[in-house]
Amino acid sequence: xxxxxxxxxxxxxxxxxxxxxxxxxxxxxxxxxxxxxxxxxxxxxxxxxxxxxxxxxxxxxxxxxxxxxxxxxxxxxxxxxxxxxxxxxxxxxxxxxxxxxxxxxxxxxxxxxxxxxxxxxxxxxxxxxxxxxxxxxxxxxxxxxxxxxxxxxxxxxxxxxxxxxxxxxxxxxxxxxxxxxxxxxxxxxxxxxxxxxxxxxxxxxxxxxxxxxxxxxxxxxxxxxxxxxxxx
Numbered sequence: 177x178x179x180x181x182x183x184x185x186x187x188x189x190x191x192x193x194x195x196x197x198x199x200x201x202x203x204x205x206x207x208x209x210x211x212x213x214x215x216x217x218x219x220x221x222x223x224x225x226x227x228x229x230x231x232x233x234x235x236x237x238x239x240x241x242x243x244x245x246x247x248x249x250x251x252x253x254x255x256x257x258x259x260x261x262x263x264x265x266x267x268x269x270x271x272x273x274x275x276x277x278x279x280x281x282x283x284x285x286x287x288x289x290x291x292x293x294x295x296x297x298x299x300x301x302x303x304x305x306x307x308x309x310x311x312x313x314x315x316x317x318x319x320x321x322x323x324x325x326x327x328x329x330x331x332x333x334x335x336x337x338x339x340x341x342x343x344x345x346x347x348x349x350x351x352x353x354x355x356x357x358x359x360x361x362x363x364x365x366x367x368x369x370x371x372x373x374x375x376x377x378x379x380x381x382x383x384x385x386x387x388x389x390x391x392x393x394x395x396x397x398x399x400x401x402x403x404x405x406x407x408x
Contacts, residue, residue, distance in 0.1 A: 190204065191203040238277065240277075247276075247278075247320065249276055249277060249278055250275070250276060252273070252274065253267075253268045253274050253275050253400075254268070255277070256269075256280065261284070262287075262288075263284045263285075263287040263291065263353075264287075265280055265284055266313060267280050267283065269387070270386045270399065271386070271396060271403045271404075273400075273408075278320065279315040279316075279318050281321070282310050282319065282320065282321050283310060283318060285310065285321075286307055286309075286311035286318075289306070290307050290349075290352045290356075290359065291348055291349060291352060291353050294307075294352035294359040294362075295344060295346050295349070296344045297359045297360075297362050298362045299339070299342045299344045300335075301367040301370070301371060302371065303359075304356075304359050304360050304375075305371040306327065306328055307356065308356055308374055308376040309324065311356075312376045313376065313379060356375070360375065386399065
């Protein structure tokens with residue numbers, strides 16, 4: 177597979193690199209000086225009705241045994257500092273000695289959804305619930321990727337054809353990433369009540385206190401040391 181051809185629903189790759197196996201590497205266009213036309217190309221692609229969204233990773237990856245538990249897996253917390261991307265969850269920001277990489281990825285995807293699709297919440301109120309269940313500051317309360325997909329499919333299956341055909345104008349929003357109240361505030365009171373059990377609860381005082389300490393570099397290092405020592 178070395179010749180570039182049409183790639184329906186996705187941007188065409190810049191190059192296709194063969195390997196000794198049956199697999200190939202795709203070099204995809206990314207923003208930057210070497211591909212200055214990327215923003216216009218991406219905007220044009222997104223305007224097409226057949227555009228498909230697919231996400232592979234969030235700037236870092238690791239290989240784990242196939243039988244790794246997606247709920248009980250724990251990795252060193254400093255791995256959350258390896259990569260920088262727009263949709264990083266706050267796991268590790270309070271000096272946690274360990275994190276769950278599967279839950280971390282679900283949150284990253286949830287923040288991506290919040291950034292790109294918050295304007296769709298009035299048309300599909302269940303999205304607000306999905307966003308919060310994927311990005312809860314408490315990893316143990318988050319849905320797994322499988323649970324999120326199954327939950328979303330069940331909700332969509334109950335929607336009327338009119339609701340499914342509703343057109344929305346999307347817009348990227350940093351505010352939706354920072355504050356879940358941004359998209360919950362777009363819903364009428366009855367919808368907020370209907371989906372309130374899924375809403376992320378207010379952050380407790382102890383989390384806010386640790387967050388205040390972690391803002392300072394020295395405070396963050398001390399926090400990491402103490403939590404590593406106590407394994408909490």
